[in-house]
Amino acid sequence: MTTGRGTKVALSIFAVIAFLFVYIPLAVVLINSFNAGETLSWPPQGFSVRWWEAAVSNEGVREALVTSVVLGICATAVALVLGTLAALALGRYNFFGRDSVSLLIILPIALPGIVTGIALNNVFTTFLGGLTFFTLIVAHSTFCIVVVYNNALARVRRLGGNVEEASADLGARGWQTFVHVTFPLMRSALAAGALLAFGLSFDEIIVTTFTAGPGITTLPIWIYQNLFRPNQAPIVNVVAAFLVIVSILPIYIVQRFSSADERGGGVM
Amino acid sequence: MATTTASPPKGGFGYRHPRARLAALLAAPMAWLVVVYLGSLAALFLTAFWTVDGFTGALVRTFTLENFVDVFTTPAYLQTMLRTLGIAISVTLLCLLIGVPVAFFMARVARPRWQPLLVALILTPLWASYLVKVYAWRAMLSPEQGVLAWFLAPLGLDSPGFGELSIIVTLTYLWLPYMILPVYAGFTRVPNSMLDASADLGAKGWRTFRSVIVPIIFPTMVAGSIFTFSLSLGDYITAQIVGGKVIMLGNVVQQNYVTNLPFAAAFATIPVIIVLLYLAAVRRTGALDNL
Numbered sequence: 001m002t003t004g005r006g007t008k009v010a011l012s013i014f015a016v017i018a019f020l021f022v023y024i025p026l027a028v029v030l031i032n033s034f035n036a037g038e039t040l041s042w043p044p045q046g047f048s049v050r051w052w053e054a055a056v057s058n059e060g061v062r063e064a065l066v067t068s069v070v071l072g073i074c075a076t077a078v079a080l081v082l083g084t085l086a087a088l089a090l091g092r093y094n095f096f097g098r099d100s101v102s103l104l105i106i107l108p109i110a111l112p113g114i115v116t117g118i119a120l121n122n123v124f125t126t127f128l129g130g131l132t133f134f135t136l137i138v139a140h141s142t143f144c145i146v147v148v149y150n151n152a153l154a155r156v157r158r159l160g161g162n163v164e165e166a167s168a169d170l171g172a173r174g175w176q177t178f179v180h181v182t183f184p185l186m187r188s189a190l191a192a193g194a195l196l197a198f199g200l201s202f203d204e205i206i207v208t209t210f211t212a213g214p215g216i217t218t219l220p221i222w223i224y225q226n227l228f229r230p231n232q233a234p235i236v237n238v239v240a241a242f243l244v245i246v247s248i249l250p251i252y253i254v255q256r257f258s259s260a261d262e263r264g265g266g267v268m
Numbered sequence: 269m270a271t272t273t274a275s276p277p278k279g280g281f282g283y284r285h286p287r288a289r290l291a292a293l294l295a296a297p298m299a300w301l302v303v304v305y306l307g308s309l310a311a312l313f314l315t316a317f318w319t320v321d322g323f324t325g326a327l328v329r330t331f332t333l334e335n336f337v338d339v340f341t342t343p344a345y346l347q348t349m350l351r352t353l354g355i356a357i358s359v360t361l362l363c364l365l366i367g368v369p370v371a372f373f374m375a376r377v378a379r380p381r382w383q384p385l386l387v388a389l390i391l392t393p394l395w396a397s398y399l400v401k402v403y404a405w406r407a408m409l410s411p412e413q414g415v416l417a418w419f420l421a422p423l424g425l426d427s428p429g430f431g432e433l434s435i436i437v438t439l440t441y442l443w444l445p446y447m448i449l450p451v452y453a454g455f456t457r458v459p460n461s462m463l464d465a466s467a468d469l470g471a472k473g474w475r476t477f478r479s480v481i482v483p484i485i486f487p488t489m490v491a492g493s494i495f496t497f498s499l500s501l502g503d504y505i506t507a508q509i510v511g512g513k514v515i516m517l518g519n520v521v522q523q524n525y526v527t528n529l530p531f532a533a534a535f536a537t538i539p540v541i542i543v544l545l546y547l548a549a550v551r552r553t554g555a556l557d558n559l
Contacts, residue, residue, distance in 0.1 A: 004473055008377050015373040018366055022393055025404035025441065028415050032407060041413035082297040089293035093286065101294070104301050111543065112502020114518045115536045118525050119308035122315065122533075142305050145297065174289065203397050205505060210525075220399050227403065227509065237407075240400040247395035251388055 026244050033241035039233065055238035064222035071133075071218060072201040075140035076148075079197045082141070083148025084190060088182075090149075091156030108143040116143065117210030124211060132213040139211035140204065144197035151193035155186050195250055219243075316533035325527070335534035345520065349538060352517040355436055356500035362440040363496045364489060367447035374448075375455030387452070394445045402509045405438040409510060430512035438510050439500045446499070447492035454488030455481070490550045498543045 036046035417427035504518025
């Protein structure tokens, strides 16, 4: 297109400012975590790793991290099974009520978290006799289904049904076809979905506050509880900085997956 | 799934009975979503028509519209509703204002070999914790010790502090990638031949942008707005952390759900209805296929 030179320069400058807007706050968190002072006033009062040491030896932080990881793994496992089943059903069949089913899968993430949160809280406390770690897993699984489903559905549609029909023609049972044909072809899409589901669960705060049993502290809940305690501020900041650094990981993993797929001649 | 004992010549039970296979596939996810999720939503919606006994705090299970009347006739609640709606609309407009030029830059101005890196730069903050990002803005906007206050002090200006403006800035920051990514995808799909044709017909850059590109990317802008609008509408943690005394819809729900669940339930249906109305309104643009 004939975008003028002036327009191009202006757009480039605008984009640079926008990227600064995105990254400066994250950079501030990182820099603040090495702040030597007791309070997080800007500019920092000197370089120190004392708060990193304090955070690593902090019992509460370590327990919260473990809770979040275990919760994420459990919720992802449930979401993987349910999301894959739903994707196979909706990707392969046309049936009455299909649109309603897909809407139902998307709903837990489309509605505000607080609505999902108080709805589940109400039912769990009324019918299950209270909140536990189990209710938390149920809640997280519910909103994680959609990301596995989305990734799996895209793959199921692209694959088409031919390979499965070929497998059945060669005498494979439904289960054999899934294990030897469908699953290997879906593996990278499911891995991407699982990664997203884990990330979603690991970061979730609103539904978590309404469905976690008493005394169960995930990492976001720990941050939230300590955010307004002045003497905890430096440690909260270190945890925040740690999470910023960790957020680069999934991007790297996805990159690896997609390039592995290209090498294998697969589709992504 | 397929568990037949005979050995048929072709495939398993499910292959010969597609309906049974469909039912087997759908049973577990549907049971989960209908029982756990729809059931909970229905129970909550039902609760909205009940009341709480003022003395005992027990639920009174008789049908009444009292809560909804309360929500719509109390000036403070109406104000909160309108404020939340205003914030959600402002955030959406700001995301469009920043997101569309950035997406255009990424797709059409930057060198193609830079594009994967630029996409990664937009994706990375999405993976950074929600709470950390709100917290980061607390550090940015804090009136005395914040980065912005330090930066603006030599100019004789103050940080805007915590309030409605800081909520809008923080929410815009949080949801901006959700706007950039679909619009960027839209820009990359505009065929070059169409732009050449437009230029051949004598259109200048701006005219081509307005008459050719915008109609093509409009559904993606709407798709982005669904995220920015509905995520802003239901948020209450941002208001708690950077809002100062300003409260949003979600705060009212959160403050009431322990003592008066029916009222909180009635209040919580408002963002749901607004989001569903918005989804219905934009359905015809084809935005839902661009999510």
